[in-house]
Amino acid sequence: MSPLLQVEDLEVHYGKIAAVKGIGFHVDEGEVVTLIGTNGAGKTTTLRTISGLLRPTSGSIRYKGRPIDAVPPHKITGLGIAHSPEGRRIFPRMTVEENLMLGAFQRRDNDVRRDLHAAYELFPILGERAKQPAGTFSGGEQQMLAMGRAMMSRPDLLMLDEPSMGLSPLMMKRIMATVVTLQEQGTTILLVEQNARAALRRANRGYVLEIGKIVLAGTGAELLESDEVRKAYLGED
């Protein structure tokens, strides 16, 4: 069986500056795969390229066996890839429910209401505050909203860019627990994190990105144990 997502020799530039320098990785159906790395490693650039928001200089991206590197962003969403962006990007003046409905804007089926309730089941606070402006939410609540919104497109592949950024340890645990719940419910997840420990604990596999290149790959457990990862990313020496 071919992977759900296969990235090969991917290079992405901003003008003349190379941000991603020939990386390859894959995500199998049902997995949680994490890309970890410090600020500036190229994680966000990679996700934005998969989403069609940036065009690769070279290399290929295949989703369900089909090349998607020239497909526009709204069609990528339609194919089943959802992106919860770095910084959450919720619309503060719109209500929680309106924000969620934005995630379903392309859908023509009749199950949108049901999925709204699924989002409220996943994160009860979203249902309790459905009619309130999203700008009243804390960072953790906004992260829940961003994930709920991404799920409203009914993705097969959910990409999360730094969901734990800026959150309290308790809220971070809550968000990471949801990653596991969504996986159990059948969603495949590509998780980008600077918080390597939190991500590797929940991931089936991971890749370490350093200045645009993948320098290590392995199972979540292997990477947690590896000396290089422990020294560089887990604050141990």
Ligand SMILES: Nc1ncnc2c1ncn2[C@@H]1O[C@H](COP(=O)(O)OP(=O)(O)O)[C@@H](O)[C@H]1O
């Ligand atoms: N819009 C941009 N214009 C120019 N350079 C950028 C832009 N966005 C990111 N970069 C550069 O690309 C590299 C990778 O950035 P990014 O993908 O945001 O990394 P990460 O998400 O791992 O922190 C960094 O050197 C960053 O400065």
Ligand SMILES: [Mg+2]
């Ligand atoms: Mg980033």
